[in-house]
Amino acid sequence: MDLSVREVLSRITTIPDMVRAFQNESHCRRLLEAMVWPNGRVCPACGYRHSIALMVRENGKRARTGLYQCSNGTCRFQFTVTTRTPLHATKLPLRVWLSGLWLMLQSDKGISSIRLAEALGVSQPTAWRMGHALRLMVGREQALDGVVEIDGLYIGGKPRREKNYSPPGRGRKGQPKS
């Protein structure tokens, strides 16, 4: 799948389209992985670029869990696509995140947390946190490689950087923690 998340989102024009596109959690996971790791998986703990996908057996078949383990011998951190990202805090299904992102990108003037809560069927505090986290995610993507240009997205000021957050693939490449 070589489509960027932006391309996928831009092809969704109606709510039923959206429901169809995001019904499958593992598909949502792949989309999000493409967004978070545009240049390949990066360990969020040490920045190492090699990791293995941890598998489970499901109906006799090996299936991905979305959980990865860093291959850096001194790290071995286990992570998913949302670990140490703004999306981690609420532990919502990925389809809810992607639907929220789509709704945000649909409206030129941003979307209120009240609207977001109604549309996604989540509580308003949850919607508020989601909006904040999504703006951070989008802002981060912009900061990384300018892939996303969305006007009017930053309602209520610029996204804040999280204190302990360092973008994947920046600065620590090739310097495994020792």
Ligand SMILES: [Zn+2]
């Ligand atoms: Zn690591």
